[in-house]
Every structure is written in C-alpha cells, then in structure tokens.
Amino acid sequence: MATKPAPVLLTVPGPHGDREVRLTSADRVVFPARGITKGEVVEYYRSVADPLLGVLRERPTNLKRYSHGVDEEPFYSKRLPKGAPEYVETAEVTFPSGRKAQSLCPTEPAVIVWAANMGTFDFHPWPVRRADPDHPDELRIDLDPQPGTDFADAKRVAAVLHEVLDEAGLVGWPKTSGGRGIHVFCRIRPEWDFIDVRHAVIAIARRVADRAPDDATVAWWKEERGERVFLDFNQAARDRTVASAWSVRGRPRATVSMPVTWETLPDVEPEDFDVRTVPGLLAERGDPHAGMDAAVGGLEAALEWYAADDRDRGPAEMPYPPDYPKMPGEPMRVQPSRARNKPDDAAS
Structure with a gap:
C-alpha cells in the first residue's frame, strides 16, 4: 500500500x-x-x-x-x-x-x-x-459574451465602455476574465450602498448598449440577448462577486484573470495568461493595475443618468437574480416568452 x-x-x-x-x-x-x-x-x-x-x-x-x-x-x-x-x-x-x-x-x-x-x-x-461592508469602494462591470460571440467582441464593447466611463468621471481598469469575457473595475468613494452602485452600473451599461446596439446588450433574459455581449449589471448586487485579478480559473489551460491596460487590451488573448506564463510577465512588466487605488471617482454622473432614464425611458430598474429577495420597483422576474397575458388581453 x-x-x-x-x-x-x-x-x-x-x-x-x-x-x-x-x-x-x-x-x-x-x-x-x-x-x-x-x-x-x-x-x-x-x-x-x-x-x-x-x-x-x-x-x-x-x-x-x-x-x-x-x-x-x-x-x-x-x-x-x-x-x-x-x-x-x-x-x-x-x-x-x-x-x-x-x-x-x-x-x-x-x-x-x-x-x-x-x-x-x-x-x-x-x-x-471590512471597515464598511455596506458601502462598496469598487464598481465592477462584467462583459459576458453570449453564444455566437467571443473575446474579440468583448474587446470591441470594452472600447465603448472605456469612453462611457470617461464621461462618467470614472477610471476603468480592465482585466481578462480568464475565459471569453472582460471585467472592468473602477475605484469609487464608499459613499453609496449596493443599490446605488448597481443603478450606476445599469446606467453606464445602457449607454454602452445605446452606442453599440449590434454588439452589446443589457437584456436580462437570455432569449432577448441575441449574439451580443451582455453587460451583467447584477454582478453589482450584494453578495455577487467575480474572480479577482491574478486568480487562476477552473479551465483546462489553467488560465489566469490577468490585469491589463487599455493600451494593451486590443492585442491580448485569454490564452496568453496562465499559471506558467504570468509570474514571468509580472517580473518583467510589473502590475498593470498598480495605480488603481489612487484613481478614486464618484457616482454622481452615473446616478444622474439613471434618474434621467427612469424619467424619460420608463422605469429604469431591472430584474434582480432569481434567488434575491423581491426589491422595490423591480419588474416581474418572468421571461417574456412565459409571461401570462393579462385578463383583459386574453378577452380581447
């Protein structure tokens, strides 16, 4: 034995x-x-x-x-x-x-x-x-390629997101997800709760989708997303997390969620970064996100956008994840194809 x-x-x-x-x-x-x-x-x-x-x-x-x-x-x-x-x-x-x-x-x-x-x-x-667990100091946007799309599509949407974040007064720091997606993080002052931060992400994501309607979507229901990159606003909800920079992902190649810069993002591929390559890249190039803690912004502009959307485009709130408690102002959590007709609709 x-x-x-x-x-x-x-x-x-x-x-x-x-x-x-x-x-x-x-x-x-x-x-x-x-x-x-x-x-x-x-x-x-x-x-x-x-x-x-x-x-x-x-x-x-x-x-x-x-x-x-x-x-x-x-x-x-x-x-x-x-x-x-x-x-x-x-x-x-x-x-x-x-x-x-x-x-x-x-x-x-x-x-x-x-x-x-x-x-x-x-x-x-x-x-x-941990000193203030109810007020995020980080805004996160998850670019999630849907079936029929890939990392190249995510990079194209990320470029639009970069423009929108600049207009919101936020500095975005991109990283590969380790798969087909891209994550972008922004340091913010811890002055807003999870609901406010999620609303800011929704407003930012809507503007990206407005500018790139063929490439990006904020549709929560998969049947409405099509072959586009989904900006997953619910990753900003309480208790929702994404893999950190430098994390090893559970994929066959042992890829790593790698921090990159906006300048280098167009030329990278997820497979460039894995358990065996990243230590050497860190030693050679240093941490691409070393300046993140010094670039702290606020949500004033994004929350003004959210309020304007609520006023001008109808209710701005979006569905929460299915295991989440029902939230104020939240629309029904029923995918459109399964929604029942109202009684008066059925009688007409």
Whole structure:
C-alpha cells in the first residue's frame, strides 16, 4: 500500500514575520490537460502574492475550491473554512436574506498560500472593505459574451465602455476574465450602498448598449440577448462577486484573470495568461493595475443618468437574480416568452 507523501512546510514572509504554511499533495495533477500540479498552483500564488494581496486586502473573500482538480465540480466557501490558522482574519458580511457570516479577509501573503493549499483556484472578493461592508469602494462591470460571440467582441464593447466611463468621471481598469469575457473595475468613494452602485452600473451599461446596439446588450433574459455581449449589471448586487485579478480559473489551460491596460487590451488573448506564463510577465512588466487605488471617482454622473432614464425611458430598474429577495420597483422576474397575458388581453 502506497504511503501518503509527507506535507511540505513553506516559509512565507509577511508583515508579522515568516509564517510556515503546509503544502499537502503537491504532486496531485489538478489540470490534467497541461499536467499542472497542485504544487505548481500553490507556487504560482506565492509568486503573485503581493499584487494579489493588493486586490484582496481587507476585503471579505469567497473561495472557489476544487479539492481534487479542475475535472470535478467546484464549491464556494463563503464562510471561513474550519481549521484555519490563527493568523487568518475574518470580516462580517450580510447576505441579501439578512443572514450574517464571518468571511475570509486576507491581510497577508500566508493567507493566500494557505487558501491555495485548500484547493482554491480563484478568489472572489466582495467590492467592499471590512471597515464598511455596506458601502462598496469598487464598481465592477462584467462583459459576458453570449453564444455566437467571443473575446474579440468583448474587446470591441470594452472600447465603448472605456469612453462611457470617461464621461462618467470614472477610471476603468480592465482585466481578462480568464475565459471569453472582460471585467472592468473602477475605484469609487464608499459613499453609496449596493443599490446605488448597481443603478450606476445599469446606467453606464445602457449607454454602452445605446452606442453599440449590434454588439452589446443589457437584456436580462437570455432569449432577448441575441449574439451580443451582455453587460451583467447584477454582478453589482450584494453578495455577487467575480474572480479577482491574478486568480487562476477552473479551465483546462489553467488560465489566469490577468490585469491589463487599455493600451494593451486590443492585442491580448485569454490564452496568453496562465499559471506558467504570468509570474514571468509580472517580473518583467510589473502590475498593470498598480495605480488603481489612487484613481478614486464618484457616482454622481452615473446616478444622474439613471434618474434621467427612469424619467424619460420608463422605469429604469431591472430584474434582480432569481434567488434575491423581491426589491422595490423591480419588474416581474418572468421571461417574456412565459409571461401570462393579462385578463383583459386574453378577452380581447
């Protein structure tokens, strides 16, 4: 009977001195198509811990975990997993249901390495800091290519989004999603709640769709989207997260959600960035989003757009995700093809 390999102790420097983190099952292949092992993923996270911690620090963070590799179904840890070391800190979050939980709150590199050893491929931070978990300091826009579209379409829509963000007084920071999509984040002052931030995203997304109606859509119902890129405004709702920059994605190639600049975005492809290529790119080029924390904006213009849409175009509110409590002013959560006719319509 084969003996189980002994854990390896990794020394991880940090603000409170060195931490020793256990690495278990280092030789387990977790990306079979590339032969990438768990040990390689953990080593990847050691190499990008500094910029990743800049993304995650003080944020409640969900972990998307693959215990035995990419070929199995992942699961999310929205609460701090049991058995965490004493140096792993938490932040209290409130879910849409009103329930509260203690979520992982990364504060030092050893926390990232520990989470990677727990089978974490991607980190999903909330857009808030733990000192004020009800007021986001980050606005996020998810460009999600629909069937029939691809990364090239997302790049074309991202260029329009860049223009709209400039007009809103916001600085956007793009990154690849690790798949076919693009995520754009903006630092904002934490003066607005989740509802306001979501309304700002809806207003921004509408303007992108207005300017590029053949390429972009804000239609919540899939049957209405067509072959266009969906600007997913509901990723701005409370308890909705997207994979962070520098996160490994659960895809056969072990691609990474890579921060890029507006200047380089037209020339990149998602496959350019993976567990084996990104450490070298970071060492060579540095962090493309290093200036994000210094570029803080506000939502005044975007919320004025939302109010104008509500006044001039009819109700501006859009449906929330299906598991979300019914929200004030929200339209029916019934896809158009299944909506029942009103009684007077049926009689006419």
